[in-house]
Amino acid sequence: MTRFSVLDLVPVREGGTVDEALAATTELARHAEALGCGRFWVAEHHAMDGIAGGATSVVLAHLGNATSRIRIGSGGIMLPNHTPFQIAEQFGTLDALFPGRIDLGLGRAPGAGPELQRALRKNLNEAAEYFPQDVIELRALLTGDFELPIAATPGLGSNVELWMLGSSLFGAQLAARLGMPYAFAAHFAPDQLDTALELYRREFQPSAALDRPHVMVAMNVFAADSDEEAQRIASSQQQSFVRLRSGNPGKLPPPVENYAATLPAPARAMLDHLGQAAAVGNPERVREAIAAFVERTRADEIILCGATYDPNSRIRSLELTIEACTATQTA
Template sequence: MIPISILDLVRITQGSNARTALDNARDLARHAEQLGYSRFWMAEHHNMIGIASAATAVAIAHVAAGTSTIRVGAGGIMLPNHAPLVIAEQFGTLASLFPGRIDLGLGRAPGTDQITTRALRRDPASAESFPQDVLELQAFLSPATAGQSIVAVPGAGTEVPLWILGSSTFGARLAAELGLPYAFASHFAPDSLEAALQFYRAQFKPSAQQAVPHAMVGVNIIAAETDAEARRLATTQQMSFTDMFRGARGLSKPPIDDIDTYWSQSEKAQASHMLAYSIVGSMETVRAGMERLISITGADELMVVSDVFDHPSRLRSYEIIAEIARGMERPR
């Protein structure tokens, strides 16, 4: 079976609220655990009224408490928004509560707009220190040494596995240098996927955490009983991208019959480019798309986003994807 995981956007849909979104995430994680998914991640986004995972560590605790075996984590924490010590304490706490089940993916983007970046007290130049911040965080999660003046409590000695997230070769370069697993965000930034993975594998240096490179590829997959139904479900995500281009982010909208009535030709071109690796369709269509993506990338793992408005339909999408994955071999 090709390893598959879930990146849940914790969408707040029209007619619901943040509590419903968080409870749906927990319910999805329970199903994912039963279906054989490897991990369930949520991301740090701020000032977005349609996403409920801004307090990512708290959301992870909610999901982890409702599951038993699946790994739960951040995909990711935007490290320049935080002091590494604080993240070590937060994820050390999670690791203490849910030992052996917590992942920590790290990104260097702000995860929001410029106004909110200022509200976070984030210095725009702080992204430049991202590599040093990763090393500092890694040190705080390592066993404390004699005479160490600052210790993350809890955190020290938990050695929470770190991942580098990226949408360019910068993240690939850092992950390779530090010997960490790498996750590429091709579910919204497809342009550098193949180049980044090639660089990561070629330059990878083994580390105490990771002996060999491990590349995870983010991909939008929406599966349904028929191609037509899957395409209709996919209009929810297409409208979200269109609204983002318009600067009008809002709650997740129910699917519509004809997306061409919603977006302009230029918006369609923008969204289609960002969603270039998306796979939408019936079981047969999705299987062919997953096989093609794995053939192109040699992905060691797929991180699936199935951004579907209706929760039961979303569960069904992930069921179909898991059934397909069980019949697929790991890449060699």
């Protein structure tokens, strides 16, 4: 049976505030837990007006207090932005606060221009080159699987579940070599999905944490009572994506009726390309699209993405999606 989880960017909408965005994410996490979702992940982004999850471990601490059972984690922490020791302390602390509920998804892409590099006091391109070594060091700081000259407290001996994130063959190969579960970001970069999953499964080497390959794939999902309403609520994220790729990012805009029809051909093609990892429509249409995607990828888990301008629309979308998919799997 496929498990479902939720990825949230803590979106800040036009006319809204950061505190409203954090409150909406908290409410979404509560609903995800009530619906039986396995995980609730928050992604690290910096210096973006429309995303408020930059201090990821702080957000996760708040979500941990607002929930009681669901696993919470990073989807992901961009390790080149940090030192392994700092992340070991942060996530070791989270595990002490919320035992057995913490995931640590790790990504390599710094995603930063020169201004952010100066603000972080790091050469992120150089730091990215050391990503494999940093992952190994971070794992050792948490597990003690080889001796280091310093111990992280909190951190050492904690029960943090490490994940490798990726959208290319590099992450798949590293996850396989280190025996880590692998999450593929198909929701924004589907090009190498099939090749990466095949490589990961073929080259997987068992580890102390994982004895067989385990795959989670991210998918944009917008469910509503009608196809038309689903397309409408999906248009906010579509607008954000087009603006981002056009070099003009901002806050999450209100939905637009028939948005795709207003776009020039290149922008429509870009959205159509992302549609191979998306499900938009009424519950039955969404269920069929997710089922086909699971059959294609053989994913153990699907992590659901999809920001909506009205936070209640995302909660309703999640409810409809889980109800439709769970009913079919149970039957």
